[in-house]
Amino acid sequence: MTNGVSDARTGADRLSVPQRIMLLTAVLAAVAVALFVVVVRPLPAASTAVALPWVLWAAAFALSEAFPVHVQVKRDAHTFSVSDLVMAAGLVLTTPGDLVLAQVVGVAAALVLHRRQRGLKLAFNTALFALTAGVATSLYAALCAPMTPDWFWFAALVAIVVATVVGNACIFVVMSLSEGRVDPSNLLAMCTLTVPAAVAAAAIGLLVARTAAHDPAALALLALPTILIIAAYRAYTGAREQQENLRLLHEVTSLLHAGDSQAALGDFLDSVRTAFRAEMAELVLIGPGGPEGATVSRSREGAEPVVMAPLDAPENQQRLLRLTTASGALTTRTGTGRSEPLDTYAAACGLKDAVAAALRTEDRVHGLLLVGGRVGDVTTFTSRDLALLDTFARHVATSLERGRLEENLRQVTDLKEQLRHQALHDPLTGLPNRTLFLDRVRQAVDASGRTGVWPAVLYLDLDGFKPVNDTFGHEAGDILLRTVADRLRGCLRPADTAARLGGDEFVILLNGPIDRFGVTRVVERIRAQLEVPVLLGDDVVTTVGASIGVALGEPGIPDADTLVRHADVAMYAAKRSAGTDFVVYEPGLGNTTSTRKDVVAELAQAIEDGELRTVYQPLIDLRSGRPIGAEALVRWQHPVDGLRSPDQFIGLAEESGLITRIGELVLGDACRQAARWVAECQGQDDLLVTVNLSARQVADDQIVDQVREALAASGLDPHRLVLEITETVLMQDRDAAAATLWLLKGLGVRIAIDDFGTGYSSLAYLRRFPIDMLKVAREFVDGLGRDAHDDVITRAIVELAGTLGLLTVAEGVETTQQSETVTALGCDIAQGYLFSRPIEADAVSAVMSASWLSDNVRPLPVELGRLGSTGELASA
CATH class of the missing domain: 3.20.20.450 (EAL domain)
Known part of the structure; x- marks a missing residue:
């Protein structure tokens, strides 16, 4: 036998869903009363009836309702008991009127006292039991009339099955009213579960009845298999539910790894709500910084989903977290007070019950997973739901931890790649820097030793860059440098390399084979590009030139560094030879030290003459x-060239060792x-x-x-x-x-x-x-x-x-x-x-x-402090 009632939801017609169910309950009660008065009550007792008070039958019915099996059919929860066993036995052993009265009284007492049903739900289930009991007894009497006593068992089975189908049909009507649509598959699903169970229970009941009629002492032999069958059916439904929960656990937690994290969270909570047959699912996430940055995501039936919204008042969640962290999981039914924080929270959200679990991993608590409002009034959250939610929470926490770890690893990998690129490229122009350029020159020189195909190196120093930088600022200077870098790229073949060494110095590797004529063509392209005006912004236009030194690779070059130094020497010679397109290094031009000696001596004399000053x-x-x-910065006040910036002499000072003396002067000043x-x-x-x-x-x-x-x-x-x-x-x-x-x-x-x-x-x-x-x-x-x-x-x-x-x-x-x-x-x-x-x-x-204050700084609204002597921010 089945009993159940759907959730009440407001309809669009003149009668609301509760009103329609109330009307249906009245019709069922009227039919049941009419059937009892007109048909059932006049029926005589069965020939096999025994003299037992109807109160004992009522107690048997009440006891059968104390061990139900709950089954969820979509949104509605239904209870299947072993009352069909008692009904089948009663058809054989007592009078029809007493049997119907006993079932109504016994079941109603169990619903009120054990399941605490009230109101419309109690009325509907009582009327349903009265109707199905009347149908079973009437049909049994009608079928037994033409049969011999040996076939009365068949009449009882048919009567039980028909009564079960009638009960399912009534519940199906309630489901259709509740959902606002008719889905015959719901009725088929219920009958598939309940009819076999009703037949099995009725068969056992008939065995009990026949044994009681012919050999009452043998009833003790039926007790054990009856209990085992009931326990086996309950175990089957439990295992079926556990298997379904495992499937849902896999499907739901896999949603957390979807590409779109926002959509994934929404789908995840929708699936959690469906898995627990609840009105609401809520996920509270707490970052490493604590509750200040906590967020809440929520899926509730009939409401717009909420994803990663800030928590306005996290106190309730914090209290729940403390309790769930200590106990593993919490459950409540509103008004019981068994878990006061959860009970209060559920009541405030309009939920009749709720269950919550902490998202925990070994290192910390990540948040809270809560579901509430069990759909269907027959059932509430049980210990199995607690265990399942705790498992869900652990899987979610592990998934979040793994996802966060994967994201951190990805960020670390990206950062390493960025830092590697920064270590080998000039941040301003994107060109290779000295390290990468020298490595490519070494590869070219090494390959030349095997192939005999030698490269060439061009060393460029921009003429006119310093006035631009000093007059219009670093931003204008940066624009000029980036523009020059882009134009140099356009002058080269894909196999060639342009690099920036620092300041306004650029170098170019021309892979071989290359000769003086090929170099001349490259230099002509470079000079043509440099002659094109550069727009620096605000209608400021400028052009720059370049002093270019060239070193042609040839047998006898010991290494790449020597080739680059030769190009550097040629560049200094080109700078001293005004109007020369470029200078190619030759041994007669002077060795590396002779060119450097002049500049080093000039710098050393400048230090002695006090031409270096600190700004x-x-x-x-x-x-x-x-x-x-x-910050202390050094400048060279050259008597001829004017003020020289550090990038024009600091590198030379480092190489020559003069930097030690310069540094000492700057430090003292x-x-x-x-x-x-x-x-x-x-x-x-x-x-x-x-x-x-x-x-x-x-x-x-x-x-x-x-x-x-x-x-x-x-x-x-x-x-x-x-x-x-x-x-x-x-x-x-x-x-x-x-x-x-x-x-x-x-x-x-x-x-x-x-x-x-x-x-x-x-x-x-x-x-x-x-x-x-x-x-x-x-x-x-x-x-x-x-x-x-x-x-x-x-x-x-x-x-x-x-x-x-x-x-x-x-x-x-x-x-x-x-x-x-x-x-x-x-x-x-x-x-x-x-x-x-x-x-x-x-x-x-x-x-x-x-006490000058900068207009370009927006001080913080609260004085946070100032720089203290320990390197920390000390309070003012």
Whole structure:
């Protein structure tokens, strides 16, 4: 026998669904009463009836309803009990009127006391039982009339089957009213499950009846197989449900790996809701940062899905998380109070019941998975649902952890590829840099030794670049360099290579076979391209020339470096020979050292004559908009050429060893000026000065003594001095660099990595070396808002520094957009032409003492602090 009732949903016709079910219940009750009065009550007792009070039969019916089997047919849950066993036995052993009365009373008592049914549902199920009992007893009596007693069992089976089909038909009508459509497959699905079960139960009931009539003592023998059959049927339905749950678990969790994460989450929650036959499924995800960034995704019947929405008040979810983390999973039925937080949450959401489980992996809790509002009033969430939801939650947590790991690995791989590209290419022009260019020249020279086909190298130094850079700023200079790089590419064959060595110097590898005539044609194409005006913006147009030196490969060239040096020597000769298209290196032109000696001697004399001077570019605190110090930069005030920038002589100073003397002069001047700023600007505890250390300086045994003497001579507090070192310097001799930096750190100074991200960018040295500050290279800052790679790399550098407790400085800030972007990313300090060009020390002192505030910085609404002496942000 079956009983059930659908959910009530509002219809579009004049009568609502509950009203229609109420009307149907009234009709069923009227038919049942009429059938009982007119047909059933007058029927005589069966010839095999025994004298048992109807109250005992009512107790048997009530007991049969205490062990039901719940089956879900789409949206409606139905209960199948063993009451057909009692009904079949009663047809044989008692009077029809007593049997119908006993079933109605017994079943109604079980529904009220055991299943706590009330209202319309109780009325419908009671009327349904009364009707099916009347149909079974009437049909049994009608079929037995022409039969002999030996065939009464057949009449009983037919009566039970017909009564079962009638009950299914009534439930089918309720389902159709509830869903608003008629689907005959629902009726077929119910009959497929219930008719065989009814026949089996009725057969056992008839065996019980015949045994009771002929050999009552043998009833004890039927007890065990009857119990086993009932238990086997319950086990079958449980195993069937478990198999279905495993299938759903695989299908649902696989949705998390769909391509579109937003759509995947929505489909996942829809499937969870379907799997648990619930009105609502909700997923709360908590990031590594804690509940502040928690999100909620929700699928609810009849409502628009919610995906990754911020949690307005995560307190309830936090309480649920604490409970589920401790107990594994929670379940509640509204009003019971067994799990107060979940009960309160379910009631607030309008759910009659709910179940929740934490998303846990070994390292942390990722969130919460909750389903609520079990569809169908017959069933609620059980211990099996708890176990299934907990399994779902663990699979989801594992999938999320794996997905996050895969995403992190992908990001790490992409970042490594970006860093590898940055290590081999010029960030500004995209051309190969010195490292990659020399590697290709070596390959060409090595191949030439086997094939006899020699390459040529062209060395270009732009004429007229410095005035453009000084007059119109670095942004205009960058436009010019990028334009020249693009035009050089267009002048070459696919097998050739153009590279930028730094500043305004470019080199070209022409793969062989190539001769003087072929070089002349390439030079002519290059000069034709350079003569085309370059638009720098705001109607500013310029042209540049180039001094070009050429080195032709030939037998006897020892290595690639020699070939490039020969081209360099030829370039210097071309620069001294005005009006020459290009100069080809020849032994008579002078060896490498003779050309260099003149320039080195000129630079050495400039140091002695005091032509090198130090200028300073202010450092701006992005939290307050005020200057907190400056970076010391060296310039060469040449008596003929005017002011020379560092890229025109620092490389030569490094090669010749003069950089040590230059660095000592800059360090001493920077310490003296910083000490003067401190004296003139009382109360600025965060004022500092930064000085670059070259590779030769770091390798020099005297560097620690030089820094100590500069601090002592100036009286500058050590913590105000920041020494900047490039990544390349650190990687040349790690052990020696580490030893030197730790000795410098012992003086109390701070260490910064200059142009972070453009070199090796090994995270190992951040742990090995005493680093206090990372300087984001101007190449990345320049691309903010225009290059997605630069955005990702800059954000990664700032977040990495924040995680390690390091300060970040954004170099080369030239636009308001760049300033706002680096501020939003969390950079601490910025410098660039937007705030100030490099200025004299006296101008810096005036800026500091005037408490100057930059109009190009949007200070944060809450004073977060300022730069303290320990390299952290100290409160103001």
